[in-house]
Amino acid sequence: MNAKQTTDELTGFVKKSFEKAGFKNAVIAMSGGVDSSTSAALAVRALGAINIYPLLLPYGSLNPLVDVQMVIKYLGIPKENVNTIDIQPLVEEVVALDEAMDKIRRGNIMARVRMIVLFDQAKKKNALVIGTENKTEHLLGYYTRFGDEGSDIEPLRNLYKTQVRELARALGLPEAIITITPTAGLWQGQTDEGEFGFTYKEADEILSLVVDEQQSVATVVAKGFDWAVVEKVVKRMNDNTFKQHLPIVP
DSSP: OOHHHHHHHHHHHHHHHHHHHTOOEEEEEOOSSHHHHHHHHHHHHHHOGGGEEEEEOOOTTSSOOHHHHHHHHHHTOOGGGOEEOOOHHHHHHHHTTOTTOOHHHHHHHHHHHHHHHHHHHHHHHTEEEBOOOOHHHHHHTOSOTTTTTOOSBOTTTTSOHHHHHHHHHHTTOOHHHHTSOOOOOSSTTOOHHHHHTSOHHHHHHHHIIIIISOOOHHHHHHTTOOHHHHHHHHHHHHHTGGGGGOSOOO
């Protein structure tokens, strides 16, 4: 990937998309991770820091805001543009309906509540919602339907996670943000790679061969990849393909 060229292309994409839709303001949910930080950085380049409204949506004390505050300051976004809303009271109202709810269902509710708040704030600010989903997450189905994948514009959708990190470096984002352990922040100790059973680097290399180059599993394994890891990646992708074709219509 040519990081400079990609930066210019995506900045232009964001700017033109907003102009075409007739909006100048953007709302973005920021977590302090590399994806939301990179999306925000592109939005600042395209629209100007004054028009970016970061929304911080912690769940009680589960999601510390130190890293995200560092990014917001680095990007020069005005403090008065930042809004913090604790989603815990909203989520607990739904969780209370079923005492037997497991952490996966609770996590899905958290993601969907964040989406509701995000779009409400966008309506308030007369803004579009900028998403933070990368190609790896999309292909693996690592998102909550009608939750964290809900947005008006997705500048990173065609970039694998490792490419997003490369782009973040080109944008000059702090190294601490680029190398932070990826987590959806849905429960204590949760990490993306811990749930996967493989790393983003492994996933990106395998997905690029299977999806982009249309190579078979056997061919990928013959290139030196561990069979078990390839199977995990491909199975997760195949099991979640339905998410990319919703709703199902006649």
